[in-house]
Amino acid sequence: xxxxxxxxxxxxxxxxxxxxxxxxxxxxxxxxxxxxxxxxxxxxxxxxxxxxxxxxxxxxxxxxxxxxxxxxxxxxxxxxxxxxxxxxxxxxxxxxxxxxxxxxxxxxxxxxxxxxxxxxxxxxxxxxxxxxxxxxxx
Numbered sequence: 701x702x703x704x705x706x707x708x709x710x711x712x713x714x715x716x717x718x719x720x721x722x723x724x725x726x727x728x729x730x731x732x733x734x735x736x737x738x739x740x741x742x743x744x745x746x747x748x749x750x751x752x753x754x755x756x757x758x759x760x761x762x763x764x765x766x767x768x769x770x771x772x773x774x775x776x777x778x779x780x781x782x783x784x785x786x787x788x789x790x791x792x793x794x795x796x797x798x799x800x801x802x803x804x805x806x807x808x809x810x811x812x813x814x815x816x817x818x819x820x821x822x823x824x825x826x827x828x829x830x831x832x833x834x835x836x837x838x
Contacts, residue, residue, distance in 0.1 A: 735816030766809040
C-alpha cells in the first residue's frame, strides 16, 4: 500500500485520516471482484490520497488522468441535463479503468484486466464508495 499525503482535500490534519480503513476498503473491493488489478483514491484535482497498485503503475499519473476524465464526464452530464455523474469507464483492448465520484471532492479509481466483470464491479463499488466517503469526511 502506498500512502500519499499533501493533497488539498479539505481535512484539517492528514495524520487523522484513517489510511488503514481506506486501504481495507480498497482491499475488500479487489477481493470481491475478480479482475481488479489496482485501486486508488484521489482528490478531485488528481492528487493521490492512497493507492494499492502494482509497481509499474504510477498513482500520480493515473490519478491525474482519472480526475481529468471524471471532470470532463461530469461537465458533459451537467451540460446535457443528465443529472449528477457517478462514474465513467474506459474500455480498452486489454482492460478497464473505472472512475467513481466520491462526492465532488474525491474519486475512486479501479483498474482491471480483460476478465473484469463490470456488472459485479458496479454492484460491489457502491457501498465501498459510501464507506470511503464517510471515512474521508470524518
